Amino acid sequence: MSDLSRRGFLLGALGIAGMGYLASASADPVPLPPPPVPIPPLPAPTITPLNYHSPALQPFVDELPIPETRAAAGELAATSGMHRYHRDLPETRSWGFGQSVLGPNLEAYRDQVARIGFRNELGTHVLAPHVDLTMHGVTELDRTDPRFTVHLHGGANSPDSDGHPLIAWRNGGGPRFAYGNRQEAATLWYHDHAMGITRLNIQAGLAGLYYLRDEFDTGRADNPLGLPSGEFEVPLIVQDRTFNADGSLQPMVATYIPQGYNQSGQLGDVCCVNGVVWPRFEVRRTVYRFRLLNGSNSRPYIFEFSNGMLFFAIGGDLGLLDGPVPTPSIRVSPGERVDMLVDFSGLADGETVDLINTAKNDLGNTVFMVPELRPIMRFVGAGDGPAYDIPFTLRGGPGQPDALEPVYRPGSVRTMTLLGLNDDSRAAAVFPTMMSLNNLAFLSSDIDMARAGTVEQWDIVNTTPFDHPIHLHLARLRVIARQPILTSAYFFANYPPKFGIRWAPSADPYVIDPEQGPPPWEVGWKDTIECPTDTITRILVKWPSVEELGFDPDTTIPIPPGAEAMSPTGTGMSGDMADAPEIHGYVWHCHNLDHADHDMMQQIRVRP
Helix, strand or coil: CCHHHHHHHHHHHHHHCCCCCCCCCCCCCEECCCCCCCCCCECCCCCCCCECCCCCCCCCCCECCCCCEEECCEEEEEEEEEECCCCCCCCEEEEEECCCCECCEEEEECCCCEEEEEEEECCCCCCHHHCCCCCCCCCCHHHHCCCECEEEECCCCCHHHCCCCCEEECCCCCCEEEECCCCCCEEEEEEECCCCCHHHHHHHCCEEEEEEECCCCCCCCCCCCCCCCHHHEEEEEEEEECECCCCCECCCCECCCCCCCCCCCCCCCEEEECCEECCEEEEEECEEEEEEEECCCCCCEEEEECCCCCEEEEEECCEEEEEEEEECEEEECCCCEEEEEEECCCCCCCCEEEEEECCCECHHHHHCCCCCCCEEEEEEEEEECCCCCCCCCCCCCCCCCCCCCCCCCCCCEEEEEEEEEECHHHHHHCCCEEEEECCECCCCCCCEEEECCCEEEEEEEECCCCCEEEEECCCEEEEEEEEEECHHHHHHHCCCCCCCCCCCCCCHHHECCCCECCCHHHCCCECEEEECCCEEEEEEEECCCHHHHCCCCCCEECCCCCCEEECCCCCCEECCHHHCCCEECEEEEECCHHHHHCCCEEEEEEEC
């Protein structure tokens, strides 16, 4: 298919879908108008030769690997190794923290500082041909000597220990961070956050879970909450992937997009859990606690069991719910975690039940013909286990943390917009879309400001055909409500200005249905919240006080020897401390990693 016919196919498909994508003769990014009316989630299309596909792989033949749990201390090397994702695939190069792929479960305790160093021993990039040289700060050197840093996702850490994407290290170097852990028990995770190549670094394997314990959720058999522990507390890192016949990762979705370009989304056709394709896990007849992370680049999931059985959500991103929430399904977008109890006491020896995904595509992924991904993993009954009961409450009682405060609407309200653009400066990409926050580039002088110790309401308006998981560093979030809007009326009545000029008008005049509160399993504290298309997602944003944090959140981030830094306004790179740019604060961004790399990330400073 010629470049012209490819472009014609894409523009035609988008036109049929009513998305109104327009080509531009200008190099300036041009806003992409929304469809005339909201379009509901759609079934996945049939398999198409226009997309890459993994070789046929038999599901449920490999055992689920369980990463070791080790103290969050000392040094952890990010290394290159050989890994086999499925028994019928050849070994391939991958990255991991101290292992061939992914990393150990790091364990820390509330109010005990964890000091840990990370060292870059990655060698050449596992996905070198796919490094996009048009991204911010990305050079040919990132193929042969890739940058990396580490962000503790969900951790309330000082700016110099947050893993700012503007500061990174090449082979032989690495950061040393101090995690204060001044927050309640939660399932956090750590992952690469290097500017412009995060999507590739995490896909290659740079991610792991971080268990933060406290006096209630101790992780021991005698924990006051009566939660399963030891072998019955199991991490599940869920990531969709596509593989080539030689066992290597295929990060591209569409065959018509040239190699070496960020395609605005990576959605695979097989599912890996803990680095293995469609694994099986033998369970005993008892209650298990699963710490589940959606570590995928772009794909959201609706998790259910194949027999329709209920399970119990007990927590989310930043801690426990007031009590277990029985549910037959739960939606988890990239970057989100769910803490859940599953009772296998009725599963006979050899009997199986599968964890499956029932999510449909949003409009954008339908246009890209993203494949359905239904199976996740299989559980197999294997004998009796110790008795665990489902606790009645988890907060607010004796020997429990305080109950969650009722969510409320703060007096201070900001509108933040999610916008798609056509970036013809990257026309060689065939389909040169980019995503932005507030119509701004990441490397912008228009930086959001917040005040430590304050509480705000953010009304996040999604004008794009994609659902977006939005993650704020440092802040604690609660979902207030979601409300559908007629996006086309909002967009054309407030047409966006030239790219680089903030665009954030209120969408309240364009609502078309009543507000909907969060489902019961989403009422706790969070750090990542899914913002559906054609919707205002209203969230409570709590910025911790200096007293709670124990540090100044706006202090200048020093550039350590050996690190490379980029100017916050994009004026260049520096490996010399004397010439290092002054960097402050944190970022907030979409956790669709391809979107975050271009350009759906913004800086934010949190002043005392």
